[in-house]
Amino acid sequence: MTVAVTAPFDFAAYLEAARLQVEAALDASLGPERPESLREAMRYSLLAGGKRLRPILCLAACELAGGETALAMPTAVALEMVHTMSLIHDDLPAMDNDDLRRGRPTNHKVYGEANAILAGDALLTRAFEMVALRSPGVPAERLLAVVGELSLASGAPGLVGGQIVDLECEGKSVDLDTLEYIHLHKTGALLRACVLCGALIGGASESLLAALRTYARGIGLAFQIIDDILDVTASSEVLGKTAGKDLTADKTTYPKLLGLEESRRRADALVAEAKAALEPFAAADTAAGKAAPLLALADYITGRDR
Amino acid sequence: MTVAVTAPFDFAAYLEAARLQVEAALDASLGPERPESLREAMRYSLLAGGKRLRPILCLAACELAGGETALAMPTAVALEMVHTMSLIHDDLPAMDNDDLRRGRPTNHKVYGEANAILAGDALLTRAFEMVALRSPGVPAERLLAVVGELSLASGAPGLVGGQIVDLECEGKSVDLDTLEYIHLHKTGALLRACVLCGALIGGASESLLAALRTYARGIGLAFQIIDDILDVTASSEVLGKTAGKDLTADKTTYPKLLGLEESRRRADALVAEAKAALEPFAAADTAAGKAAPLLALADYITGRDR
Numbered sequence: 169m170t171v172a173v174t175a176p177f178d179f180a181a182y183l184e185a186a187r188l189q190v191e192a193a194l195d196a197s198l199g200p201e202r203p204e205s206l207r208e209a210m211r212y213s214l215l216a217g218g219k220r221l222r223p224i225l226c227l228a229a230c231e232l233a234g235g236e237t238a239l240a241m242p243t244a245v246a247l248e249m250v251h252t253m254s255l256i257h258d259d260l261p262a263m264d265n266d267d268l269r270r271g272r273p274t275n276h277k278v279y280g281e282a283n284a285i286l287a288g289d290a291l292l293t294r295a296f297e298m299v300a301l302r303s304p305g306v307p308a309e310r311l312l313a314v315v316g317e318l319s320l321a322s323g324a325p326g327l328v329g330g331q332i333v334d335l336e337c338e339g340k341s342v343d344l345d346t347l348e349y350i351h352l353h354k355t356g357a358l359l360r361a362c363v364l365c366g367a368l369i370g371g372a373s374e375s376l377l378a379a380l381r382t383y384a385r386g387i388g389l390a391f392q393i394i395d396d397i398l399d400v401t402a403s404s405e406v407l408g409k410t411a412g413k414d415l416t417a418d419k420t421t422y423p424k425l426l427g428l429e430e431s432r433r434r435a436d437a438l439v440a441e442a443k444a445a446l447e448p449f450a451a452a453d454t455a456a457g458k459a460a461p462l463l464a465l466a467d468y469i470t471g472r473d474r
Numbered sequence: 475m476t477v478a479v480t481a482p483f484d485f486a487a488y489l490e491a492a493r494l495q496v497e498a499a500l501d502a503s504l505g506p507e508r509p510e511s512l513r514e515a516m517r518y519s520l521l522a523g524g525k526r527l528r529p530i531l532c533l534a535a536c537e538l539a540g541g542e543t544a545l546a547m548p549t550a551v552a553l554e555m556v557h558t559m560s561l562i563h564d565d566l567p568a569m570d571n572d573d574l575r576r577g578r579p580t581n582h583k584v585y586g587e588a589n590a591i592l593a594g595d596a597l598l599t600r601a602f603e604m605v606a607l608r609s610p611g612v613p614a615e616r617l618l619a620v621v622g623e624l625s626l627a628s629g630a631p632g633l634v635g636g637q638i639v640d641l642e643c644e645g646k647s648v649d650l651d652t653l654e655y656i657h658l659h660k661t662g663a664l665l666r667a668c669v670l671c672g673a674l675i676g677g678a679s680e681s682l683l684a685a686l687r688t689y690a691r692g693i694g695l696a697f698q699i700i701d702d703i704l705d706v707t708a709s710s711e712v713l714g715k716t717a718g719k720d721l722t723a724d725k726t727t728y729p730k731l732l733g734l735e736e737s738r739r740r741a742d743a744l745v746a747e748a749k750a751a752l753e754p755f756a757a758a759d760t761a762a763g764k765a766a767p768l769l770a771l772a773d774y775i776t777g778r779d780r
Contacts, residue, residue: 201630201631202635203630203635203638203639203642205638205642206630206634206635206638207630210630253595257591257592257595260588260591262586262587262588262591263588263591280568281568282566282568282569282641283638283641285563285566285568285569285591286563286634286637286638288595289559289563289594289595289598289628289629289634290629290630290634290635292595292598292599292629293598293625293628293629293630293632293634294625294629294630296602296621296624296625297622297625297626297629299621300618300619300621300622300625301622301625301626307614308613308614308615308617308618309614311614311618312606312614312617312618312621313606315602315605315606315618315621316603316606316607318602319599319600319602319603319606319607320603320607322595322599323595323596323598323599323600323603324507324509324512324513324516324596324599324600325507326599328512328592328595328596328599329508329509329512329596331592332509332511332512332589332592333509335588335589336509336511
């Protein structure tokens, strides 16, 4: 299993090929098992489609580090599991109370609250199982480092922390620092883990890891700014989730603090920063092709329509 | 940090010394961090007292395997975090809807549902962080195996699976096989992980691991049978949680299926089996003292008053 990179780089083909590989791996990750009802609730949300940006970032980072993408696939699946778990729990009535996700009823609307909470818990633990027990061929030291990154990104220092502060700030006006804190944790931490975990499995050097941290921070914040912009400008139909929700909930967003124009400008600047961090690795002729996916992904994120 | 074993073995002193060490480690595991509100909700439940049987089982198994108990302490803490997380989520209104736990209001009664769900998620991820990033001095291969055991015990193949089947069976009469399935998963899986993780860190042989699996199955089921018996016979005051709840909820229990007498007999037989499995390791003169804690713990579990 490899994602062929040819010159000139055909990003659309790359994205589609990678997405299909990820879908197949996600499907295989939840095979027949007892209890059937739990498996069904887990599959419902994990296989609900989407761009699969997180697993693809992981595979692309592994490739840039010189690793075989197949070795990173179980971790790519794990990252999508953590993402899915956070969506299931965030949608719960006690949290954002959302009925619609990716154009379909949210997990708790279909399976009930108890099953949704437990399906989330099970996806979170399965993520660690994917890394620890279902990642053949990767040295234990690298997998343990991946477990570390994954745990930091998923928990209090990452997306749980971000969600808590986000909930606390609902209905209050917050400053730019707090907004950035929320996004760097709620969204950014996992995106960062995606590229770091992929790179760790690929055997990345310290200098590449440092560059990828800068890259991840840039695309993570840009991603969230674009999300805020889309919430204002796009319809529910295009988004596949309830649009205008941030405005209804009186949430502070980048457009609200900075205006649409400045928000867009800032997202572009962050993407430029992200790409610049990878330049040293793209410039070396051996690595040129290998950096192409991450460079294109950075652009893609600010141009995405959903 | 060692738990001194002297002959004749003073179990009460051992238990108290180990408990105090565990309490200190639990306290240290959640230091100052942002967001403060999340940390508070995590600490509220993690430091709510209790016998700390799970971490002590882990330390005792590490010792039996010939390991230094200090090396197993971060994993012992991780196991208590997973246990605490499962209590927080099980107590939620959408699940068992319990207001009282260890004599105090449950987490969601104090911090609200959203914070309780997230505190559970954060404890679960922190558990993996404890193993992967806060366990100095243990080889990566062993820690990765611990992550594997912990993920299996915490998720769909373990306590989440058990909780799902338990919820599905509420109000229905279930047979002994299903009741055993529920208990082996909801309670047994984590107890099993406790002894296996401790033993893995201590560098246990395959034969010791096999014996510990038998031991864990025995004490796991016995533990739950006793829990069922206590729910019938003890008062809320002694239990520190709502007593008679199983009867009220029309839950199938061992006493209901087998009667109190036969339930007690079965628990005793399981404990005898558990102890017999460790006999080869207790018999060798070098290991005699080292098996004493696990042997005494097996007895203690059936004699416990809460």
